[in-house]
Amino acid sequence: MIKLERRAMLKTMGLASLGLMTPNILKGEEYSEQYKLHKKQIKTDILVIGGGTAGVIAAIQAGRAGRKVILIENGSQLGGTTTTGGVNFPGIYFAWGKQIIGGIGWELVQETVALNDGTLPDFSVPHGKQHWHHQVPVNKALYVMLAEEKCIDAGVNIRFYETPVQADFKNNNWIVKTMGKGTSTEIICNQLIDCTGNAYVASIAGFDLLREAEVQPGTLMFELGGYDFETLDLKMIQNRYQQALENGELDKAEFRGDIVGLLRSKGDNIQHIAGADSTTSETHTVANIKGRTSLLNYLRFLRTLPGCENTKVIDMQTETAIRETYRIDGLYKITHEDYITAKKFDDGIAYSYYPIDLHDEHGVVPHQLEEGTIPMIPLRALIPKKSRNFLVAGRSLSSDRLANSALRVQASCMAMGQAAGAAAVLASINKKTPLEIPIGDLTRMIEEYGGIVPRQ
Amino acid sequence: MVKKETFYIILLLIGVLLSAFKGDQKIQYFQSSTISLEPDNTKAFSINFKDSIPSDTLFQIRSQEGIPISYYRKVNTGICFDNQCRLLDIKLFWNITGRYLGFELPEKEFLSKAEHEPFEEKEYERLHEILAHSESPLGKFAYNQLMVATVPNFAGVDAVSSATSPDVLQHVVEGAVYTTYMLWHTVYGNTQDEVKQLTLSLLTPELVLQILESPDPSDRMWVVNEIPEEMEIINELRDKLLQLIDQDNYSLAERSINAFHSIDLTSEPLQLLLLEKFYQSDYSLQKLIINKLNEAPELSCEVTLNLAFNIENFSGDILSRILDIFQKHNVSDSKVLQKVAVLLDRENVYVSKKVYNFLKHTRSHDKVVEQELLMYEKKRATQ
Numbered sequence: 001m002i003k004l005e006r007r008a009m010l011k012t013m014g015l016a017s018l019g020l021m022t023p024n025i026l027k028g029e030e031y032s033e034q035y036k037l038h039k040k041q042i043k044t045d046i047l048v049i050g051g052g053t054a055g056v057i058a059a060i061q062a063g064r065a066g067r068k069v070i071l072i073e074n075g076s077q078l079g080g081t082t083t084t085g086g087v088n089f090p091g092i093y094f095a096w097g098k099q100i101i102g103g104i105g106w107e108l109v110q111e112t113v114a115l116n117d118g119t120l121p122d123f124s125v126p127h128g129k130q131h132w133h134h135q136v137p138v139n140k141a142l143y144v145m146l147a148e149e150k151c152i153d154a155g156v157n158i159r160f161y162e163t164p165v166q167a168d169f170k171n172n173n174w175i176v177k178t179m180g181k182g183t184s185t186e187i188i189c190n191q192l193i194d195c196t197g198n199a200y201v202a203s204i205a206g207f208d209l210l211r212e213a214e215v216q217p218g219t220l221m222f223e224l225g226g227y228d229f230e231t232l233d234l235k236m237i238q239n240r241y242q243q244a245l246e247n248g249e250l251d252k253a254e255f256r257g258d259i260v261g262l263l264r265s266k267g268d269n270i271q272h273i274a275g276a277d278s279t280t281s282e283t284h285t286v287a288n289i290k291g292r293t294s295l296l297n298y299l300r301f302l303r304t305l306p307g308c309e310n311t312k313v314i315d316m317q318t319e320t321a322i323r324e325t326y327r328i329d330g331l332y333k334i335t336h337e338d339y340i341t342a343k344k345f346d347d348g349i350a351y352s353y354y355p356i357d358l359h360d361e362h363g364v365v366p367h368q369l370e371e372g373t374i375p376m377i378p379l380r381a382l383i384p385k386k387s388r389n390f391l392v393a394g395r396s397l398s399s400d401r402l403a404n405s406a407l408r409v410q411a412s413c414m415a416m417g418q419a420a421g422a423a424a425v426l427a428s429i430n431k432k433t434p435l436e437i438p439i440g441d442l443t444r445m446i447e448e449y450g451g452i453v454p455r456q
Numbered sequence: 457m458v459k460k461e462t463f464y465i466i467l468l469l470i471g472v473l474l475s476a477f478k479g480d481q482k483i484q485y486f487q488s489s490t491i492s493l494e495p496d497n498t499k500a501f502s503i504n505f506k507d508s509i510p511s512d513t514l515f516q517i518r519s520q521e522g523i524p525i526s527y528y529r530k531v532n533t534g535i536c537f538d539n540q541c542r543l544l545d546i547k548l549f550w551n552i553t554g555r556y557l558g559f560e561l562p563e564k565e566f567l568s569k570a571e572h573e574p575f576e577e578k579e580y581e582r583l584h585e586i587l588a589h590s591e592s593p594l595g596k597f598a599y600n601q602l603m604v605a606t607v608p609n610f611a612g613v614d615a616v617s618s619a620t621s622p623d624v625l626q627h628v629v630e631g632a633v634y635t636t637y638m639l640w641h642t643v644y645g646n647t648q649d650e651v652k653q654l655t656l657s658l659l660t661p662e663l664v665l666q667i668l669e670s671p672d673p674s675d676r677m678w679v680v681n682e683i684p685e686e687m688e689i690i691n692e693l694r695d696k697l698l699q700l701i702d703q704d705n706y707s708l709a710e711r712s713i714n715a716f717h718s719i720d721l722t723s724e725p726l727q728l729l730l731l732e733k734f735y736q737s738d739y740s741l742q743k744l745i746i747n748k749l750n751e752a753p754e755l756s757c758e759v760t761l762n763l764a765f766n767i768e769n770f771s772g773d774i775l776s777r778i779l780d781i782f783q784k785h786n787v788s789d790s791k792v793l794q795k796v797a798v799l800l801d802r803e804n805v806y807v808s809k810k811v812y813n814f815l816k817h818t819r820s821h822d823k824v825v826e827q828e829l830l831m832y833e834k835k836r837a838t839q
Contacts, residue, residue, distance in 0.1 A: 063806060064771070064772045064773070064806050065804065065806070066802075066803060066804030066805045066806045066807065094706065097704075097705070098704075098706075099703075099706050099738075099740055102738075102739055102740045103739070104772075104773075106740060107743060107773055110740075110743070110744075119681070120707065120710060121707075122674075122677055122707045123706055123707045124673060124677070124705050124706075124707045124708060125591070125673075125674070128591070130591060130593070133591060153776075154806060155805070155806055155809075229598050229600075230598045230599055230600060231600075232600060233600075234600050234601060260601070264596075264598065264601075447739075448771045448772070449771060449772045449773075450739035450740070450743070450772065450773070450774075
């Protein structure tokens with residue numbers, strides 16, 4: 001008995017001394033495996049990179065057509081500018097009273113509105129100069145969830161928090177290396193669709209990109225409150241604003257020199273952050289910090305004004321939304337002239353409709369299209385020169401700057417996404433590159449899934 | 457032969473007579489109304505409009521049968537300059553759907569601009585055009601944005617000659633910014649809402665049908681959107697709504713589909729008519745129609761069989777919705793399930809998987825279906 005007690009005592013003392021060095025062990029915890037990067041290799045038919053406006057649609061299209069699809073998104077949710085960017089009023093789906101963009105993108109938008117008990121705009125009433133009347137406000141949270149649900153339903157393998165770092169073309173397949181949180185993955189896919197909006201994957205893959213010296217500004221979307229606009233002394237506010245600009249307290253370009261506009265809009269799509277670029281972590285960090293710093297500076301200024309002492313930030317997006325970064329050097333570059341004259345293309349795969357909408361330091365003056373004009377997007381504008389088994393969809397399509405200012409909008413991106421997804425499907429099935437797919441087969445598939453294709 | 461002097465005297469007399477005649481005429485501008493019946497009586501409603509106009513009465517003009525034809529409100533407010541004020545006295549009219557109809561001034565009355573200069577005919581026309589524009593950007597301007605300089609003494613006075621803000625100028629009658637602004641906001645303010653509510657309180661299927669014949673598309677859109685769930689969709693109204701489901705006007709078609717409620721879908725003829733529309737429509741409308749059929753408390757056998765026999769023609773989300781409908785309505789008819797089972801053989805994995813999941817859910821004991829399921833499972837196992 002004494003032996004047992006001694007042993008027990010020694011054991012306890014041993015444990016105690018061990019406990020002194022490693023106190024938590026005594027509480028039943030265990031050391032887990034040392035952190036290491038999880039490496040794996042995955043094969044798929046189609047890889048879509050970028051889960052934004054175009055990427056979601058491309059992935060759903062490909063999934064519903066029966067292909068294996070992986071969708072990579074470097075953020076936490078799908079939707080891109082529509083959700084994370086906060087530009088949650090996609091358009092324009094109707095031109096001159098007729099629907100010109102439908103399919104999966106329209107399905108998503110229409111269901112989001114319906115689930116929110118909303119009402120669609122009356123597209124039969126001409127919008128005149130107020131084209132935003134035909135844009136469709138959507139509940140961002142619902143859009144995120146419905147997009148995700150539809151992807152999952154289509155069998156899409158979604159991978160958040162990952163970004164591509166390498167893309168090589170070998171034996172008619174793309175080998176894409178991605179990095180994520182604790183993961184390093186090699187994805188072998190037959191067809192690759194770049195929906196990053198920045199032609200990022202195209203760049204990694206070695207294709208030429210285009211970019212102007214000056215790009216359109218980005219916008220941090222937010223909502224202000226805490227004041228009654230109708231009671232404000234606008235003349236006084238404008239004078240005080242002018243003084244603040246002259247003193248260097250505020251940057252004029254950040255709100256287009258329009259303090260009244262800022263107050264009236266309460267922050268809705270009014271800020272301009274010059275040079276905003278979401279291509280890399282570093283450039284996007286700069287854009288985000290600039291957006292938030294600008295808002296904070298203006299908030300402090302507003303709160304010094306009579307009537308605005310209680311100005312508050314009611315809501316703010318987590319990122320500065322981006323309008324323009326890089327575009328591919330594609331097999332065809334859509335020009336401003338092409339767009340405003342609705343040039344016909346034999347390989348037209350989608351319509352687009354929006355005024356020429358170039359934002360600059362002075363603001364934006366949209367140039368509406370002539371009555372009856374419905375521009376067209378050719379397949380070749382989605383294909384980088386010298387590429388195989390590769391497409392882009394979204395604002396980085398091949399276009400000049402002015403055409404791009406209209407093509408970049410969300411409805412057009414959705415149409416491009418569906419077309420790219422369908423092209424990738426047919427190319428994958430037929431073991432070809434998208435350009436080799438008969439255009440009739442492609443347009444038939446797009447229509448089969450509800451998309452609207454240009455009539456020749 | 458008339459002497460020259462006599463000729464000029466006659467001309468002068470004609471001119472005087474004409475101006476006198478014009479001065480006695482009421483100045484009025486109107487658009488076409490929905491109901492073209494003869495006005496018979498007027499009913500007055502006392503309403504708290506919560507605006508700055510003293511008059512709190514809304515007048516409803518009715519036909520002999522009691523059908524509302526239009527509404528009007530008397531707008532009286534002051535226009536002042538250098539402490540001399542003149543009363544603005546005008547009647548604003550609304551169509552029964554709330555659409556702006558027109559305005560009327562009392563005899564010998566006229567509208568005036570800055571310095572009390574009377575409106576010319578083109579300015580009345582311009583005002584009428586502005587008031588008819590429901591989406592005018594004037595709606596987005598706040599009161600304090602109308603002038604470049606702040607008005608020192610009197611708010612809301614056109615006679616004070618400050619400069620109109622250039623942004624506002626193109627949306628108002630020049631020199632009458634406050635008049636235009638005030639009248640526009642009165643047309644599209646609380647009064648309009650009250651007009652709509654009063655009409656809705658009298659809405660019957662017959663009145664809906666009359667409004668659907670309106671020459672103005674916005675009237676048709678409005679009433680289709682407002683058909684209450686409890687209203688009986690009589691056959692004539694049903695047929696009219698179905699007629700409006702036309703891809704040439706998506707918005708009206710969408711609202712028309714929406715006008716049918718679950719209770720209406722207990723009617724098999726309606727289900728079949730919707731199905732007929734389904735086959736005539738483009739993809740966007742097909743989605744809406746199939747979703748509407750899903751709301752039916754019970755799906756007609758004929759509709760079920762028809763969808764099943766055509767199921768091979770569908771893809772993507774429409775196919776998925778049809779399977780959802782079958783599942784929701786516990787469709788177990790062998791003929792239907794056998795037709796669906798054919799899709800198990802599709803190359804498209806998305807489709808075959810959906811069909812497989814649906815058929816497994818039905819727990820069908822049909823031999824043909826069971827055989828198809830078995831073959832599918834074997835095929836999947838080898839892939």
